Amino acid sequence: MSVSERTWITAGLPSGAYEALTRELPASRLWSLLLEVVDARAAARRPASLMEQWDRDRFVGLAAVDQRAQLEVDRHLLDAASAFESIELSPVAPLGVCSSMGRASQNKVLSALRGTEVVADPTNVMALECARRLRRDPQAVVRLATSHRCVRAQEIPKVRGFTAHFRIFCLAAAGLERGNHAFVVGAIAEQISVMIDALERLERHGFAFPEKRITVLASEAKAALGDRIAEKVGRPRIARGVLDHQYYDGLRFQIAARSTDGVDVPLIDGGAFDWVARLASNNKAVFIATGAGSQLVPLLFRQSGSNS
Template identity: 30%
Template sequence: MKQQSIITNVLEKAGNKNLINELTTRLSQSEINTLLLALSKEIANKNTPNDILNKYESNRFVKPSELSPIKVKQVEILMLEMAEASGFSSVLLSPASLLGSCSVIAKVDQNNVISATRGLELIADSTNMLAIYLADKIKNKTIDNTKNLVHLSATCRVTRGQMFKVDAFVPHFSLFTLVSSGKDTGSYGFEKAAITSQIQYYTNYFEEILGHKIKVTMNLRNGYTDKIGFIDRVHCYLRETYPDTEITLNKEETDNSYYQGINFKIIVEGIELVDGGFVDWTQKLLGNKKERLLISGTGIDLQLITGMLNKII
């Protein structure tokens, strides 16, 4: 409401209440980029060095984390090396992503993403960019996910716009992510194989390396025709595959449309450290209903803040 009030005030000052609509419909993306660059240049030129320092003091997005960068990098290397050994090829992503990478594909509020000029935004979730990377490779036939699953991993510093209530959290943090891509092969073959690969990775990492027992929760989501049958079959399969792991099922209905069919979470020492699930992003990007994608991620900063890594660091 506050933002809308500010926008209304700005449009009134400009003398054109339809200015935003006219700019976005009459100008090309290239022309809008040029205009935004000119505005940014003018704003920057009006600043003095003292202005920059004063703004630094009040801008939460530019403040550094108090965590040890060496420890963060050590964990990143450890997790990536383990991922490579588990069949997940690592990708070194750009810190920038395309404008709308989150809001268009995953329906995330654009206000929770840091938008920039040149049609870009600061990367807010590396799984989105891994999905785009995969879709581009599949489209150009440099990656083939028809016979075998394609597994990727990445770590990067992500920045998000929403406020955090805990003082130790800053808007940017290191995120480790996994994605598994394939085609629908019937009988939920992709889904079983993909979720097993990712849960196995997190089991190896949290239990064997860090010494913490994990618990898995599976939450029902829409997106599959027989969503109850789907989650029941995958749950049964995982229980058979991991008989020593507590895997609980939550069939409570929800309006959450981010995930398709199943959203899984991994809890360690009572703390939710991994969030993942099936998404339809590559289906949307490639216009192919046969495409399947499983994503998941864990915050490295959160692992350090909660003491999960005390055994090894």
């Protein structure tokens, strides 16, 4: 937040109030204070204001997708990920789960009360669960899958199907690294293969993903690992690229396809992250996660005339 924005927001507050709220007041008292404020605000609302917000607020409106169509897609995705434990996440997560680990701005997240935020990215939350399990059993290999409706407060791309709240299908794997980086190479290759299988399953049920492109990106230091991942997946025409994005821990992959509108859509994104290593206080811990824009599938990739 810029200085001018903060000045505008805090204008009219007593001197020292902002510092007290952000740094001095204990968390339990701060949440209690905010609950009182919200309770008073809610009590003052009238039906007309609720309808006005329902009509204009991008966070609360209906999803763009038919629920039956979305459930059909989720079923095929989960079937492809049969080796992964399917979990159902809470709608909220600990405050800062995205901004403290993934370095995303908290202003792009829908912050809530009682030390929570609405889930903006399930992979960050899955990292918490993976770290909890590894701390309990360091020799465990954790594989998790979930489908979750997320909310983000960031600018929305002007592309059909992109909305403030949307469904994401996610995979996560965590474990201690073995010799020769076998875990990270195997886990990324596995998740790429699962997502390719998922798209092929969907293609047998009325969806089309023409011009699929798989790209494996790696930092210069991990270029050899990128080559090994591409070789292990064993698919022809896997493109390679250089990764210069600090969000990932040196390795990333992307799968894109052309929609029925003829638009090139980045549909699946995954890679390695250092989150579980930091959460579990164990530098040997590896975390691999993938996110697929599953809501885009019934909106942009269903073949004309197909209902199954």
